[in-house]
Amino acid sequence: MFERLRTLHTAVKDRSIFDLFQRDVSRAEQFSIDTDNLRFDFSKTQIDEDILQELGALCKARKLDVMRENLFSGALINETEGRAALHTALRNLDGDPVYCDGQDVMPEVLATLERMQAFAKSVRSGAITGPGGGFLDVVNIGIGGSDLGPAMAALALTPYQDGPRCHFVSNIDGAHITDTLHHLDPRRTLVIVASKSFTTVEAIMNAKAARDWVLAGGGDPAAQFVALSTAVDKTREFGIPSERVFGFSDWVGGRYSIWGPIGLSLMIGIGCEDFNAFLLGGQAMDRHFRTTAWSENMPVMLALTGLWHHQICGYPTRAVIPYEQRLSRLPAYLQQLEMESNGKSIAMDGSDLTEPSGPIVWGEPGTNAQHAFFQLIHQGTIVVPCEFLVGALGHEKDLNSHHQLLVANCLAQSEALMRGRSADETRILLQEPGLSAVDLERQVRHRVFEGNRPSTTLIYPKLTPYILGQIIALYEHRVFVEGALLGLNSYDQWGVELGKTMATSLVPVVAGEIPATGKDGSTAALVDYVLKHRDV
Numbered sequence: 245m246f247e248r249l250r251t252l253h254t255a256v257k258d259r260s261i262f263d264l265f266q267r268d269v270s271r272a273e274q275f276s277i278d279t280d281n282l283r284f285d286f287s288k289t290q291i292d293e294d295i296l297q298e299l300g301a302l303c304k305a306r307k308l309d310v311m312r313e314n315l316f317s318g319a320l321i322n323e324t325e326g327r328a329a330l331h332t333a334l335r336n337l338d339g340d341p342v343y344c345d346g347q348d349v350m351p352e353v354l355a356t357l358e359r360m361q362a363f364a365k366s367v368r369s370g371a372i373t374g375p376g377g378g379f380l381d382v383v384n385i386g387i388g389g390s391d392l393g394p395a396m397a398a399l400a401l402t403p404y405q406d407g408p409r410c411h412f413v414s415n416i417d418g419a420h421i422t423d424t425l426h427h428l429d430p431r432r433t434l435v436i437v438a439s440k441s442f443t444t445v446e447a448i449m450n451a452k453a454a455r456d457w458v459l460a461g462g463g464d465p466a467a468q469f470v471a472l473s474t475a476v477d478k479t480r481e482f483g484i485p486s487e488r489v490f491g492f493s494d495w496v497g498g499r500y501s502i503w504g505p506i507g508l509s510l511m512i513g514i515g516c517e518d519f520n521a522f523l524l525g526g527q528a529m530d531r532h533f534r535t536t537a538w539s540e541n542m543p544v545m546l547a548l549t550g551l552w553h554h555q556i557c558g559y560p561t562r563a564v565i566p567y568e569q570r571l572s573r574l575p576a577y578l579q580q581l582e583m584e585s586n587g588k589s590i591a592m593d594g595s596d597l598t599e600p601s602g603p604i605v606w607g608e609p610g611t612n613a614q615h616a617f618f619q620l621i622h623q624g625t626i627v628v629p630c631e632f633l634v635g636a637l638g639h640e641k642d643l644n645s646h647h648q649l650l651v652a653n654c655l656a657q658s659e660a661l662m663r664g665r666s667a668d669e670t671r672i673l674l675q676e677p678g679l680s681a682v683d684l685e686r687q688v689r690h691r692v693f694e695g696n697r698p699s700t701t702l703i704y705p706k707l708t709p710y711i712l713g714q715i716i717a718l719y720e721h722r723v724f725v726e727g728a729l730l731g732l733n734s735y736d737q738w739g740v741e742l743g744k745t746m747a748t749s750l751v752p753v754v755a756g757e758i759p760a761t762g763k764d765g766s767t768a769a770l771v772d773y774v775l776k777h778r779d780v
């Protein structure tokens with residue numbers, strides 16, 4: 245499918261990216277995309293005009309415009325589950341009709357949003373309280389898409405946090421809920437049980453533990469529990485009153501759900517106005533994605549740059565490095581968004597995928613990452629394309645020099661990765677009296693940077709709710725484009741099922757209730773180890 249692109253890659257792979265800038269003074273402008281004060285710069289890559297043309301031809305051949313329209317218009321693009329993928333409707337604040345199965349989904353979306361707003365306002369104002377008084381803390385219990393989105397965004401938007409403190413419990417490891425609830429007041433804590441299916445064992449088990457904690461502390465679960473789910477019958481069984489349940493439809497995928505009820509903790513933390521700004525940012529990116537030609541379309545170019553590096557150049561992973569401490573959960577969020585969506589080996593039509601699926605995505609915030617794994621990124625034998633994110637301004641006005649140093653570091657990394665440092669340049673730096681020629685040469689070899697390592701930079705004015713909304717929607721659409729070009733379904737996740745089933749069957753084995761009969765030698769020996777060490 246990508247033969248012509250591979251031929252182009254072979255032709256250009258050894259040329260100097262840095263030289264491309266010498267030859268074309270407009271390269272930075274030409275290979276950057278702006279929308280609504282966000283800039284995506286992909287000029288520090290090997291992509292040139294010919295490659296762009298070919299990538300554009302690929303979009304055309306794959307009928308990306310038709311598929312894009314299917315996404316927005318509620319077609320059942322999640323074919324293996326017979327569902328639409330309509331998360332964009334959750335931020336369609338104008339309420340223009342969006343039809344799914346012949347029904348306009350917008351009246352219900354907007355009504356739920358209004359209910360969420362009324363509830364969030366009452367919690368924030370103290371009109372709704374726990375038995376001990378106004379809520380001081382909100383604990384969101386959920387995992388995967390029912391955790392990563394609000395947890396990532398609540399941290400990202402800390403400067404806007406002016407409501408009760410938000411906490412997130414996801415792991416089945418009892419340490420997570422224990423350490424979270426430890427300092428909280430069981431009579432003044434609001435517990436939000438977030439689970440699309442309301443069957444996920446981690447969410448339900450932690451919710452039960454939280455309920456026990458509330459009861460033991462003299463609280464009242466009926467007044468302190470809220471559920472966010474598509475499974476209203478199951479929330480009822482759990483004992484959560486229907487007026488405290490915020491439902492959504494199955495056309496919202498877990499990892500795309502932060503825009504609706506799953507975002508309730510965020511809404512309570514930052515307030516309705518800022519949450520609205522977050523939705524507006526997402527909506528602005530939707531409009532841009534839906535209406536802009538490929539060559540000027542930010543999500544498309546982000547996806548195509550990723551496709552160029554992974555599927556064509558063969559770089560197995562991509563590092564996401566936000567120079568923004570508050571985006572430290574973004575890499576984890578993107579790992580679910582990208583790898584759960586596009587980590588597939590079967591195409592939509594049931595055939596084997598003929599091209600590599602989506603890449604491994606990983607990362608940490610800068611500058612910390614520089615002092616950890618950047619050695620490998622600069623001098624290792626594996627090329628890791630880096631995706632930098634940075635804001636022109638920080639929120640800490642009195643620490644402006646910190647921010648300048650942060651930005652300088654971000655720009656320095658992408659420059660250093662591209663330019664490298666030659667042996668001659670290194671030799672000059674190392675010259676010192678008394679250093680023998682042999683020692684000098686030995687040192688030089690270790691200190692040379694071959695450079696020519698690609699990176700992109702997403703730069704924004706300042707991390708506001710609106711900008712965060714733009715960024716998250718940008719990445720969502722990038723996943724859609726990559727999935728569409730590969731011909732796979734980005735909206736199911738069957739690959740997470742097997743491990744869940746096996747865990748269920750192993751519970752009585754690990755509890756020592758039944759023997760490990762039929763298990764492989766390694767699993768049986770590990771169970772044996774656990775049973776022997778249980779009382780230590």
Ligand SMILES: O=P(O)(O)OC[C@H]1O[C@](O)(CO)[C@@H](O)[C@@H]1O
Binds near residue numbers: 387389443447
């Ligand atoms: O919201 P739920 O139904 O509890 O699911 C949580 C997460 O589990 C997954 O199904 C994967 O196991 C994710 O797709 C989802 O976000």
